Amino acid sequence: MVNILYNNSLAGIFVTFLAGTVLVFGFETPELNTIKLVWWSILAGLLIVRLTDFFYWRTRLQGTEFDGKWTLRRFIVGALVTAIMWSAYVLLTSQRVGVIELAFTIIIVAAMAGGSATVLASSRLAAIGYSSILLFPSSLVLILSSEHFQNLLGMLGLFFGVVMVISSDKTIKFTKNAIRLKNHNAILVEEMKKEKAEVGRINQELNQAYVKLHKINSSLEDEVFQRTEKIHQLSNLDPLTQLYNRNALTRALNGLLKESKEQDVPLAVLFIDLNGFKKINDALGHDVGDRVLKIITQRIIKEKENGNIGRWGGDEFVLALPGYTVEQAIKKAQHTIRTIEETISFDKNISLNVGASVGVAMSPMHSDDVMQLIQFADIAMYENKKSKQNMPVVFSEKLLQAAQQTEQWREGLSHAINRNELKLVYQPIISTNNSKIAGFEALLRWKFEGKQVSPIVFIPIAEQSSLIISIGAWVLRQACVDALRWSDSSDGTLSVNVSMVQLLHDEFMQTLDDVLRDTLFPPEKLLLEITESVFAESKDKVSSILKRIMERKVRVSIDDFGTGYSSLSQLQTLPFHVVKIDKTFIANIDEKGGAIIRAALYIARELGCKTVAEGIETKEQAMALNSMGVDYMQGFLYSKPKDIVELLEFIKEIDGAVRVVR
Ligand code: C2E
Ligand code: MG
Numbered sequence: 001m002v003n004i005l006y007n008n009s010l011a012g013i014f015v016t017f018l019a020g021t022v023l024v025f026g027f028e029t030p031e032l033n034t035i036k037l038v039w040w041s042i043l044a045g046l047l048i049v050r051l052t053d054f055f056y057w058r059t060r061l062q063g064t065e066f067d068g069k070w071t072l073r074r075f076i077v078g079a080l081v082t083a084i085m086w087s088a089y090v091l092l093t094s095q096r097v098g099v100i101e102l103a104f105t106i107i108i109v110a111a112m113a114g115g116s117a118t119v120l121a122s123s124r125l126a127a128i129g130y131s132s133i134l135l136f137p138s139s140l141v142l143i144l145s146s147e148h149f150q151n152l153l154g155m156l157g158l159f160f161g162v163v164m165v166i167s168s169d170k171t172i173k174f175t176k177n178a179i180r181l182k183n184h185n186a187i188l189v190e191e192m193k194k195e196k197a198e199v200g201r202i203n204q205e206l207n208q209a210y211v212k213l214h215k216i217n218s219s220l221e222d223e224v225f226q227r228t229e230k231i232h233q234l235s236n237l238d239p240l241t242q243l244y245n246r247n248a249l250t251r252a253l254n255g256l257l258k259e260s261k262e263q264d265v266p267l268a269v270l271f272i273d274l275n276g277f278k279k280i281n282d283a284l285g286h287d288v289g290d291r292v293l294k295i296i297t298q299r300i301i302k303e304k305e306n307g308n309i310g311r312w313g314g315d316e317f318v319l320a321l322p323g324y325t326v327e328q329a330i331k332k333a334q335h336t337i338r339t340i341e342e343t344i345s346f347d348k349n350i351s352l353n354v355g356a357s358v359g360v361a362m363s364p365m366h367s368d369d370v371m372q373l374i375q376f377a378d379i380a381m382y383e384n385k386k387s388k389q390n391m392p393v394v395f396s397e398k399l400l401q402a403a404q405q406t407e408q409w410r411e412g413l414s415h416a417i418n419r420n421e422l423k424l425v426y427q428p429i430i431s432t433n434n435s436k437i438a439g440f441e442a443l444l445r446w447k448f449e450g451k452q453v454s455p456i457v458f459i460p461i462a463e464q465s466s467l468i469i470s471i472g473a474w475v476l477r478q479a480c481v482d483a484l485r486w487s488d489s490s491d492g493t494l495s496v497n498v499s500m501v502q503l504l505h506d507e508f509m510q511t512l513d514d515v516l517r518d519t520l521f522p523p524e525k526l527l528l529e530i531t532e533s534v535f536a537e538s539k540d541k542v543s544s545i546l547k548r549i550m551e552r553k554v555r556v557s558i559d560d561f562g563t564g565y566s567s568l569s570q571l572q573t574l575p576f577h578v579v580k581i582d583k584t585f586i587a588n589i590d591e592k593g594g595a596i597i598r599a600a601l602y603i604a605r606e607l608g609c610k611t612v613a614e615g616i617e618t619k620e621q622a623m624a625l626n627s628m629g630v631d632y633m634q635g636f637l638y639s640k641p642k643d644i645v646e647l648l649e650f651i652k653e654i655d656g657a658v659r660v661v662r
């Protein structure tokens with residue numbers, strides 16, 4: 001409001017000054033000259049003040065947040081004082097000037113009033129006050145005058161004044177409305193600006209939130225990825241070697257097999273099993289075992305080329321090689337064995353050697369099923385292990401049949417005791433110096449599906465499946481029971497074969513005690529035959545068992561001496577009573593066997609052991625052994641193993657000494 005008033009005021013001030021100057025100096029009225037001059041001076045002074053105020057507003061106030069009320073009051077005062085000045089001029093001059101001057105004056109005043117309606121329209125007080133002060137007092141004075149002409153002018157002024165007030169009022173309303181709208185608009189614009197800024201800010205925040213969210217999202221994605229990876233590792237990789245576990249390997253092999261079929265190339269599967277790993281684990285602990293496995297894993301990984309490798313079990317690995325022919329696979333297997341065999345050293349003082357047995361199966365030659373290929377390679381590996389040679393074995397139909405046969409036997413063996421299929425036969429052992437029976441060796445027989453199965457075959461199968469524990473216990477008990485039947489007619493010892501697995505089993509001592517207690521068989525007549533593989537086991541464990549056996553007055557003999565792991569010097573480390581020289585040396589007695597027998601006999605005697613030669617088939621062998629000083633003889637030359645009934649008859653028949661009967 002104030003701004004509009006001030007903006008319009010410059011022209012008003014100028015017009016007022018011009019109009020006043022024209023009125024004062026334009027008409028010659030000598031008696032009024034002084035009054036007019038005084039009036040003009042006051043008006044000029046007033047206008048200077050208002051002009052100053054205008055410039056003050058323009059330079060200091062405009063565009064700032066100034067005090068509107070106070071400035072408005074100042075302006076209104078200026079305007080109303082100006083109006084009073086004009087009103088005073090009319091009142092002072094109207095009665096003394098001529099008709100023309102008066103008319104001119106009234107016209108000017110009316111024009112001033114007319115102009116004020118718009119110029120001062122933003123203030124009701126200023127606009128209406130200005131025109132009212134300007135017109136009403138002077139019009140009233142003119143109406144009250146005695147001059148008719150003046151009355152007319154007065155009437156006209158009054159009428160004009162009323163019209164002015166009414167039209168001013170409208171203009172004021174309009175102007176005020178316009179101002180309000182403009183301000184409102186400005187407020188709206190301001191609000192819009194604010195809202196726009198707010199929207200901008202929110203937008204920015206949203207953007208930041210989005211960026212944040214994106215980051216969180218991608219870190220979540222990362223986490224999900226890592227977890228999936230972890231789950232993948234846990235479910236697919238063997239934790240120790242980080243190789244594929246069984247499941248993952250089978251899947252990978254299925255893929256390789258499919259590709260090989262599509263490309264029409266063979267696929268070789270190598271089943272690798274470590275030799276001697278169990279011993280390392282038992283003797284040096286699982287930590288060392290784990291480290292050895294890791295080192296060997298690295299060695300096998302180097303062999304894998306474009307194939308796949310997985311850990312099948314404890315010390316078993318499977319290596320699949322696409323595109324390999326049998327010959328290439330064998331070469332690779334040999335190379336792998338050599339690599340594994342290289343000395344493993346760590347911690348400065350530990351250096352050890354591990355071997356490997358490898359079996360090879362080929363697709364499509366042997367099978368196009370992954371599980372079957374692995375099984376076939378496993379069968380071939382087992383054959384390699386049995387052969388104890390460094391030459392990998394390739395699967396064959398014959399091996400499969402043998403494996404199936406073994407499986408059948410294993411199954412059959414588990415029912416052998418219940419089905420009464422087991423039987424013991426006894427082979428006499430003859431004393432060299434008097435040709436009398438010194439004892440009998442119990443030998444197990446198994447008739448399975450109408451056929452005799454050799455103990456050389458079924459004992460190892462029983463050992464692998466722990467069936468040997470129950471079978472061995474049965475043998476021991478049955479032998480003692482049988483032996484009591486000939487103890488009247490012969491005071492010979494009873495030799496019973498005990499498998500290493502059986503001997504090392506926790507139950508063994510209990511079984512021995514039970515049998516001795518139940519059968520009342522004299523323990524000093526019992527001789528346990530243990531194969532030489534005993535030397536491959538932990539010496540402490542074996543010697544503690546042997547000690548406990550001897551505490552019961554039971555004696556121990558070492559069977560098949562010379563064929564297994566022992567060196568002659570090892571004999572002194574474990575307490576044995578009897579050494580049985582293996583029949584292979586007896587069969588070769590004319591060749592190198594003789595020398596070995598002599599050496600063995602010498603050592604055995606030095607260590608205070610009795611000696612037995614087994615597998616004697618000819619008189620020559622018997623004579624040679626006799627001259628070498630063997631204590632006891634055993635073999636077909638004297639007697640084949642006989643069942644208990646035949647044996648009892650045999651004992652009766654020979655009546656004392658055995659004189660080389662067939
Ligand atoms: P071993 O303890 O060395 O038993 C001697 C083997 O030589 C027996 O074979 C016997 O029949 C055979 N034999 C005896 N005299 C002669 C001969 O003059 N010439 C030839 N060629 N052989 C002769 P068998 O009964 O077949 O037993 C083989 C192996 O099976 C045994 O060798 C023993 O290691 C094992 N075995 C037999 N019975 C048992 C048993 O009850 N428990 C355990 N753990 N192993 C047993
Ligand atoms: Mg034996």
Ligand code: MG
Nearest residue numbers: 559560582614
């Ligand atoms: Mg033997």
